[in-house]
Amino acid sequence: xxxxxxxxxxxxxxxxxxxxVRVVEVDGSGPRLPGAAMAVSERGEVAGAVxxxxxxxxxxxxxxxxLEDGQPRLVSFGYSDDEAFAVGLxxxxxxxxxxxxxxxxxxxxxxxxxxxxxxxxxxTVVDGRGRGSSIVVTPDAVHGSLGDxxxxxxxxxxxxxxxxxxxxxxxxxxxxxxxxxxxxTVFIDAHTPPPRMVVIGAVDFTAALVAQAKLLxxxxxxxxxxxxxxxxxxxxxxxxxxxxxxxxxxxxLGAELGPRDAICVLTHDxxxxxxxxxxxxxxxxxxxxxxxxxxTHAERVERLRAAGVRAEELSRxxxxxxxxxxxxxxxxxxxxxxAEIIAARTGAVVPSLRDGNGPIHR
Numbered sequence: 001x002x003x004x005x006x007x008x009x010x011x012x013x014x015x016x017x018x019x020x021v022r023v024v025e026v027d028g029s030g031p032r033l034p035g036a037a038m039a040v041s042e043r044g045e046v047a048g049a050v051x052x053x054x055x056x057x058x059x060x061x062x063x064x065x066x067l068e069d070g071q072p073r074l075v076s077f078g079y080s081d082d083e084a085f086a087v088g089l090x091x092x093x094x095x096x097x098x099x100x101x102x103x104x105x106x107x108x109x110x111x112x113x114x115x116x117x118x119x120x121x122x123x124t125v126v127d128g129r130g131r132g133s134s135i136v137v138t139p140d141a142v143h144g145s146l147g148d149x150x151x152x153x154x155x156x157x158x159x160x161x162x163x164x165x166x167x168x169x170x171x172x173x174x175x176x177x178x179x180x181x182x183x184x185t186v187f188i189d190a191h192t193p194p195p196r197m198v199v200i201g202a203v204d205f206t207a208a209l210v211a212q213a214k215l216l217x218x219x220x221x222x223x224x225x226x227x228x229x230x231x232x233x234x235x236x237x238x239x240x241x242x243x244x245x246x247x248x249x250x251x252x253l254g255a256e257l258g259p260r261d262a263i264c265v266l267t268h269d270x271x272x273x274x275x276x277x278x279x280x281x282x283x284x285x286x287x288x289x290x291x292x293x294x295x296t297h298a299e300r301v302e303r304l305r306a307a308g309v310r311a312e313e314l315s316r317x318x319x320x321x322x323x324x325x326x327x328x329x330x331x332x333x334x335x336x337x338x339a340e341i342i343a344a345r346t347g348a349v350v351p352s353l354r355d356g357n358g359p360i361h362r
Contacts, residue, residue, distance in 0.1 A: 001020070001022065001035070001037045001110065001122065001189060001191065002110065002114055002191050003037070003048060004020075004037055004038075004039045004047050004048050005107065005110070005111050005114070007039060007045075007047035007048075008039055008047075008102060008107055009107075009111075011039075011041045011043075011045070012104055012107075016041045016042050016043055017041070017042045017067060017101060017102070018039050018040060018041045018042065018067075018101070018102040019039065019040045019063035019064070019066045019067050019099055019100065019101055019102065020037060020038075020039050020099070020100055020101075020102050021037065021038040021039070021040065021050055021059045021062070021063055021097050021098075021099045022034075022035065022036070022037045022050075022097060022098050022099075022124075022187065022189060023035065023036040023037070023050050023051075023095060023096070023097055024074070024096050024097065024098050024126055024170050024187040025094075025095075025096040025170050026093060026094070026095055026096075027093050027094040027096075028093020028094060032049065032050055032051055032095075033168070034168040034169060034170070034187070034189075035168035035189050035190070036048075036049065036050050036051075037050070038050045038056065038059060038060075038063075039102065040059075040060050040063035040064065040067070042067050044064075046060060050095070050097055051095060055077050055095060058077060059075075059077075059097055059099070062075050062097075062099050063099050066099045066100060066101060067101060070101055072098065072099060072100035072101070072126075072131055072132035073098070073099045073100075074096060074097075074098050074099075074126050074127050074131075075096070075097050075098075075099060076094050076095070076096045077094065077095045077096075077097070078093070078094040078095075098124065098126040098187060100124070100132050103134065106122065106134055106136065106144075109136040109143050109144075110122055110136060110191070113136065113138055113191075114191060117193060118138055118139065118193070119138065119139060119163040119190070119191065119192045119193060120136060120137070120138050120163075120191050121136070121137045121138075121159040121160075121162060121163050121188050121189060121190045121191065122134055122135075122136055122137075122189045122191070123135050123136075123137055123146070123155055123156075123159050123186050123187070123188050123189070124186060124187050124189065125146055125184060125185070125186050126170070126185050126186065126187045127184070127185035128175075128182075128183050128184035128185055129147065129175055129183065129184055130146055130147040130184065133145070133146050133147060134146075135152060135155070135156070137155075137156050137159040137160060137163070139160060139163065142156045146184075146186070148175060148176055148177070150176040150177045151173060151175065151176055151177040151184065152177075153177065154173060154177030155171075155173070155177065155186055155188075158171055158188065159188050159190070162188045162190050163190050163192060164258060164259070165190075165259060165260070166190060166192045166195070166259075166260045167188075167190055168187070168188060168189050168190045169187075169188055170185060170186070170187050170188075171185070171186055171188060172184070172185050172186075173185075173186070192260070193219070194217050194218060194219045195217070195218050195219070195260040195261050195262070196218065196219045196220075196221065196253075196256070196257060196260075196261040196262070197209075197213045197218040197219070197220045197221070197261065197262045197263075197264065198220075198221045198223060198249070198250070198253065198257075198261075198262070198263045198264070199213075199220060199221065199222045199223070199238075199264050199266060200223055200224070200246040200263065200264065200265040200266060200267055200272065200273065200276045201223075201224055201246075201265065201266035201267035201268075201269075201272065201273075201291075202222055202224035202226065202229035202230040202231075202234060202235070202241075203229075203266050203267065204330055205266050205291065205330045205333055205334065206222055206235065206266055207234065207235055207237075207330070208329075208330035208331045208333065208334040209264060209266070209330075209333075209334040209337060209338075210222065210235055210237050210238050211237055211334070212331075212334040212335060212337075212338045213262075213334075213338065214237050216338060216342075218262070219239050220237070220238045220239050220240075221238065221239060221240040221241075221242060221249075221253075222235050222238045222240070222241045222242065223241075223242040223243075223244060223246050223249045224242075224243065224246075224267075224272075225243065225244060225245045225246075225272070226243075227243045230242065230243045245272075245275065246265075246267075246272060246273075246275065246276035246279070247275035247276050247278065247279040250263070250276060250279035250280055250282075250283065251279055253283075254279070254282060254283040255283075257283045257284060257285040258284050258285070258286065259284065259285075259286035260286055260345070261285050261286055261287070262285065262286065262287040262288075262289075262341050263276075263280045263283075263285050263287070263288050263289075264287075264289050264290075264291075264321065264337060265277060265280070265288075265289065265290040265291065265321075266290075266291045266321075267291075268290070268291050268292035268293075268296050270299065270300060270303055273290055273292075273300065274300065274303045274304060274307060277290060277300075277304060277309075277317065278304065278307055278308075278309060281309060281313050281316065281317075286344065286345065287318065287340075287341045287344050287345070288316055288317055288318065289317070289318040289319060289321035289322070289337060289340065289341075290317060290318070290319040290320075290321055291319075291320065291321045292319065292320060292321075293320065293360060294320065294357070294358075294359075294360065297319045297320060300319070301314065317354075318340060318344070318352060318354050319354055320353040320354060320360050321336075321337055321340070321353065321354075322336035322337045322339070322340050322352070322353055323336045323339045323340045323343065323350055323351060323352055323353070324336075324351040324352060324353050324356055324360075325339070336353075340352055
């Protein structure tokens, strides 16, 4: 939804009404995740996408009906495997979308929160009593009401949990927020700042990892205490290049790092990476990896233990870093690292270098 604010603002300035179409659930496979959105103006202009195929055409027709009668709708589009390719789905499944007339006050609240750079969730009742009503939830405030104060309280609590995880999901409640009931169905549409990646070490692999991480939407910080290496000229794609000891940077950033974020230690030099890893283990970062051969890592582990790191803490460390893809070049290694980060986030079972033995280069 946040990607549509510019086009919505233009339509609003022209005095046009618009309908908003959002993917709220996907059963089976689909090319777009919950939260994917499309807007349709009363003039017939379209912005955004909800699938990539003929679902768009059907969704536009439904959006026009909503603009005509003003009634929000929860609509399902289902396809068999044989039909899937024709409509842009990777295989058969069902996409559920919620369609409503755009509430400009809601767009204003969302745009304001996004402008401040914070996390914000738009929570909309998509089925049941109060269908179409919405609230805007930030980590420290709630704007609007779904019609019941107890429901508002429970939904706001759950929305903040989904903001922390960066997920957009459907949840079911009783009319007053009771668990394990389904009188009210809400869609929590989470909008969060980009995940962060902190790359420790301005080494030859760093530029490739920065480029790959930016492709995946990360805000990337490169840190190295050696001023001659940590330069904007060497890492033009990085959002921040910090000349400082990594542990000091992580001490400053630690409270801001969470499950969506990553720390990649590429120095494989004990005087840099041991203090950095100790500091990283004190954060809630979702992924922590360190580069180096198996022998280098074995020495590193001994030094970490001498620094007071416990065995259960070491289990968080992915080292040698990356999936076991046989990567050799900096670019291939960057792909292996980012693939491991994705697998860690999704829970996919894939072979990591940490879990193998023998040489890490074939």
